Amino acid sequence: xxxLGAGLIATTLASAGFLVLFPESGAFPMDRxxxxxxxxxxxxxxxxxxxxxxxxxASRRWLVGGLLAAGALTLFIAGPxxxxxSGRRFLIGKPSVRVQCILALLFTAILYLQQGFDAxxxxxxxxxxxxxxxxxxxxLYLVHPTVIPFxxxxxxxxxxxxxxxxxxxxxxxxxxxxxxxxxxLWVERHFIRSRPRIAVDGNVG
Numbered sequence: 746x747x748x749l750g751a752g753l754i755a756t757t758l759a760s761a762g763f764l765v766l767f768p769e770s771g772a773f774p775m776d777r778x779x780x781x782x783x784x785x786x787x788x789x790x791x792x793x794x795x796x797x798x799x800x801x802x803a804s805r806r807w808l809v810g811g812l813l814a815a816g817a818l819t820l821f822i823a824g825p826x827x828x829x830x831s832g833r834r835f836l837i838g839k840p841s842v843r844v845q846c847i848l849a850l851l852f853t854a855i856l857y858l859q860q861g862f863d864a865x866x867x868x869x870x871x872x873x874x875x876x877x878x879x880x881x882x883x884x885l886y887l888v889h890p891t892v893i894p895f896x897x898x899x900x901x902x903x904x905x906x907x908x909x910x911x912x913x914x915x916x917x918x919x920x921x922x923x924x925x926x927x928x929x930l931w932v933e934r935h936f937i938r939s940r941p942r943i944a945v946d947g948n949v950g
Contacts, residue, residue: 754807779815
């Protein structure tokens with residue numbers, strides 16, 4: 746586990762550094778990795794803090810330092826610009842690499858700061874829609890790359906471009922959520938329920 750965490754942080758640093766040095770490349774997966782690596786890195790930082798018997802003090806410091814360094818690098822990332830059909834720059838629906846990484850850094854910081862408030866937040870009625878989304882977030886992750894291009898094309902042909910692209914953006918979100926929910930009902934939840942349960946004897950060893 747320690748090697749996995751160290752490798753993930755190192756890969757995140759390398760990808761962020763690559764984007765700093767070559768901001769116009771947009772090379773996949775380097776352009777996406779920092780956003781993933783920041784969240785996954787936070788998971789390892791929290792796990793290391795909660796399991797001091799597994800992680801040494803030095804490894805915990807390395808994880809935190811590496812995550813902070815990766816976060817700092819995102820502030821220098823200048824991703825490729827995006828343009829709509831008329832040639833005007835826009836950042837809605839298809840943000841630049843820089844915007845993606847900064848948003849990932851912001852949400853990573855929020856997740857870290859709200860750890861002590863998990864129990865209270867889980868009881869807030871206002872956050873129930875987010876809890877509902879979280880219940881099928883994996884289906885949403887799987888489905889949205891397929892749904893969004895179709896809705897994007899249809900709405901563009903209907904004239905929702907430029908300043909009106911916000912309508913297309915909202916339609917993409919709504920369609921992704923609806924299709925993902927049905928995918929969860931028809932596919933994912935059946936795999937969750939049929940997953941074999943392995944009983945662990947606490948006296949083993």
